[in-house]
Amino acid sequence: MKGSNALSSAPFLNTLQAMQMIDVYTKFAYEQAAIPVIPGRKSRVETFAGADRTYTIEAMMGDKKALQAGTSHNLGQNFSRAFETQFMDENGQLEHVWQTSWAISTRFVGGIIMTHGDDAGLMLPPRIAPIQVVIVPIWKKGDEKGVVMEAVASVQNTLKEAGIRVKVDDSELRTPGWKFNFYEMKGVPIRIELGPRDVKNRSVVLSRRDVPGKQGKEFGISMEPSILVDHIKGRLEEIQASLLQKAITFRDSNIVDVNSYGELKEVISEGKWARGPWSASDADELKVKEETSATIRCFPFDQPEGAKKCFMTGNPADEVAIFAKSY
Numbered sequence: 001m002k003g004s005n006a007l008s009s010a011p012f013l014n015t016l017q018a019m020q021m022i023d024v025y026t027k028f029a030y031e032q033a034a035i036p037v038i039p040g041r042k043s044r045v046e047t048f049a050g051a052d053r054t055y056t057i058e059a060m061m062g063d064k065k066a067l068q069a070g071t072s073h074n075l076g077q078n079f080s081r082a083f084e085t086q087f088m089d090e091n092g093q094l095e096h097v098w099q100t101s102w103a104i105s106t107r108f109v110g111g112i113i114m115t116h117g118d119d120a121g122l123m124l125p126p127r128i129a130p131i132q133v134v135i136v137p138i139w140k141k142g143d144e145k146g147v148v149m150e151a152v153a154s155v156q157n158t159l160k161e162a163g164i165r166v167k168v169d170d171s172e173l174r175t176p177g178w179k180f181n182f183y184e185m186k187g188v189p190i191r192i193e194l195g196p197r198d199v200k201n202r203s204v205v206l207s208r209r210d211v212p213g214k215q216g217k218e219f220g221i222s223m224e225p226s227i228l229v230d231h232i233k234g235r236l237e238e239i240q241a242s243l244l245q246k247a248i249t250f251r252d253s254n255i256v257d258v259n260s261y262g263e264l265k266e267v268i269s270e271g272k273w274a275r276g277p278w279s280a281s282d283a284d285e286l287k288v289k290e291e292t293s294a295t296i297r298c299f300p301f302d303q304p305e306g307a308k309k310c311f312m313t314g315n316p317a318d319e320v321a322i323f324a325k326s327y
Contacts, residue, residue, distance in 0.1 A: 006080070006097040008087055015053065018074040021102040022055040025070040033108070034125040034244040035059050035115050036251055037069055038322065040298030045285050051101075052076040058297040058322065060251045061114040064271045066297045066324040069111050070104035116243055122187025123209055125243050126236040132165040133232060134183045138176045138195035151199045155192065155223060162229040164236075184209060189239050190232065204228070210239050210246075255322070259311050261288075264323060268292045273324040277308035277317035284312050294323040 005017055022039050029037040037057035047054040051073040059069045080086070080096040089095050116123040126132050135156060139148045152168055159166040167188075169179050176193070183191055193205040202223045208216040221231055256267045258276040267274040274294070289295050299319045310317040 003103070004099060004101040006085065006087075006099050008089065008095070008097065015074050017100045018053065018055055018072045018102065021072040021100070022057060022070070025057050025072070025102075025104055028104075029057060029059070029069060030244065032125065032127045033112050033115075034127075034240060034247060035069065035111060036244060036248045038298065038300050038302075040300040040322070042071075042298060043282075043285060043296040043321070045282050046296055048073045050075065050078045050082075052078070056298050058324075059111050059115065060247075060254065060273065060324075061111065062117065062250075063114070064254050064273070064324075066273065066326040067107065067111050067114070068297075068326065069108055070102075072102035073100060075099040075101055115247055117187070120181075120212070121185030123243065124187035124189060126189045126240050129187065129189055130165065131167045131183075131186070131188050132236060133159060133167070133190045133192060134179075134188045135166065135168045135192045135194060136176050136179045136183075137168070137170050138193060144196045147199050148194060148196060151223065152194055155194065155204065155228065158223075158225045158228060159232065162233070164229070164232060180207075190235060206231075206235065208235065208239060210242055261312055264288070264294075264311065265292055268294045268323065268325065271325070273297070273322055275320055275322045276311040278312065278319065278321035279310040279315050279317035280312040288312075288323065292323075292325075294325050297322045297324050297326065 003021070026037055026039045029035045037059045039055070039057050042048075042054040042056055048071065053074040055072045056068055057070045059067045061067055077096045077098055080099055085097050086094045087097055112124070112128070113122060116125065135152055137148045137152045139145045149170065152170070156166055156168050169183070174182070180191065187209060189209050191207040191209070193207065198204055201220065203220045204223060206218045206221050210216070222228060255273045255275055258264045258267055258274045264274045264276065278296070285296060299321050303319055308317040308320065309315065
C-alpha cells in the first residue's frame with residue numbers, strides 16, 4: 001500500500017499527515033497482523049534522501065533482526081522545488097506544494113511469516129488468514145462417507161453464515177494425516193476433524209495451529225450452530241491475542257538497555273537490539289554501523305522520562321535510540 005499527498009497547507013500539517021499514516025500502519029500491525037512494531041523517527045543518516053523527516057515502524061523478526069515494516073516521509077517542498085510542482089493560491093500566486101509519501105510493501109508479508117512462523121511452516125493471525133478454519137472429513141468405509149459429508153456440509157454452512165472463512169478439503173487423493181500437516185504448513189489457525197464417531201455424537205474435534213500436539217486439541221465440541229460458532233469465534237480471538245502476546249514477549253526479552261558503547265557492542269554481538277541515550281554525531285552513527293553492522297532503527301515515539309547521557313559521548317541526550325542489525 002503506497003500513497004502520497006500534495007498539500008497547499010503549512011509545514012506542520014505536512015508533519016501531521018506523515019504521522020497520521022504511521023499511526024495507521026502501527027494500528028494495522030498490532031490489531032491485524034499481531035506484530036508489535038515500534039513506531040519512531042529515523043535518524044538523519046537513515047532518513048529517506050530528500051525528506052525532511054522519515055517516520056518508521058520497526059519489527060523484530062524471529063531471528064531477532066530488524067525489519068523496517070513501513071515508512072512515512074515528510075518531504076517538505078524539496079521535491080516540488082526540484083520538479084517545479086506548483087499550484088495557484090487564492091491570491092493568484094504560484095506556490096510549491098508540500099508533499100508527503102508513505103508505504104508498506106510486500107516485505108510486510110515476509111514480516112508476518114518471519115514473526116509468527118515456526119519449523120512446521122506458517123502461522124497466520126486469524127484476522128488476516130485467507131482460511132480461518134479448514135474442515136477435514138475422515139472416513140474408512142464407503143458407507144460412512146455420505147453421513148460424514150452431510151455433517152461436514154452442515155458445519156461449513158453454519159460457519160460461513162457466521163462470517164468465518166472456512167474451507168473443506170474432501171479430496172480422496174491424500175490421507176487425513178497428510179492434510180493435517182499440509183494445513184499446518186499453510187498456517188490455517190483452526191482445523192476441524194469430523195468422522196463417523198463425531199457425527200454420531202453430534203460433535204467435532206478442533207485443533208489450534210498455535211498450540212502444537214495434544215495440548216492444542218479439543219474433543220467433543222458441539223455441532224449445535226450457536227455453540228459451535230461462539231466456540232470457534234472465541235478460539236480465533238484467543239489465537240490472535242496469543243500470537244501478539246508471544247511476539248511482544250519475544251521482542252521485549254531481546255531489547256537490552258545500554259549505557260556505554262562497549263555494552264552496545266556486546267548486545268549486538270549476541271544478536272539482540274540495543275537501546276540507549278543518543279546525541280552523538282552522524283559520524284559516530286556511521287562508526288557504529290561500520291564496527292557492529294548495526295544501525296539506528298529509530299528514535300521511538302515512546303521515550304523514557306528523566307535526564308539522560310549519550311552512551312557514546314557522555315553529553316546530555318534528549319532521546320534514546322534503538323540499534324539493531326537488519327536485512
